Amino acid sequence: MNYRRDLRSKLLDGLLPAAALYLLAMLVILAAGLIDRRFGGVGLLVYVLGLISVAMFSLQRSLVQRYSEAARAWYGMAGGLLAWSVVEISAMLEKRTLTGTTTTLLIIMSALTVVLLWRPYLPLGARFFLAACLSYGAGHATLAFIRSLSGWSPALLVFYRVLGGLLAAGAAGALVWIFGLSTWRIQRMWAALAATLLGTAAFYILSGISF
Secondary structure, three states: OOOOOOHHHHHHHHHHHHHHHHHHHHHHHHHHHHHHHHHHHHHHHHHHHHHHHHHHHHHHHHOOOOOOHHHHHHHHHHHHHHHHHHHHHHHHHOOOOOOOHHHHHHHHHHHHHHHHHHHHHOOHHHHHHHHHHHHHHHHHHHHHHHHHHHOOOHHHHHHHHHHHHHHHHHHHHHHHHHHHOOOOHHHHHHHHHHHHHHHHHHHHHHHOOOO
């Protein structure tokens, strides 16, 4: 492994996107709680409408062909994370959870649709957008299910906490892979997205955030 090779790209296309997206995900969800406590449902509604606008702006920018592939990937990832955050915060607004059969089946159906459209029809930016949105949603649903099981016994609760540590280790492993084994820019962007999703899931578990 030669971590010095393409070091600038590894920093700008790997470490920086992972850190920025992680901070974005944390900022969005933590700000939602503060807005809910300070302004209630009206504040959350305005916040959600603002997030929709930014998510759609990011998606539009991710489809502009004159931008570089890395720029389109940046916009796609950011837009996808914001798009799922809209779904999460909308559930907060309605005082309901996103767990259950309906949410799971919708995520599965959406994922299968994306798989069918992936190579022949979806440009790079749309791939990053949909991958970020659906992966974030699938991770949310999976963690919510495991959390619901963790209340059944102390052993399952321990497993849930250990899972948080494993996810954090996975995020760190993705960053190590970027510096040690990655070979091209878009590959590093995918790894950055993976690190962000794993790190966000680890934060949810270790901080005790409920779904």
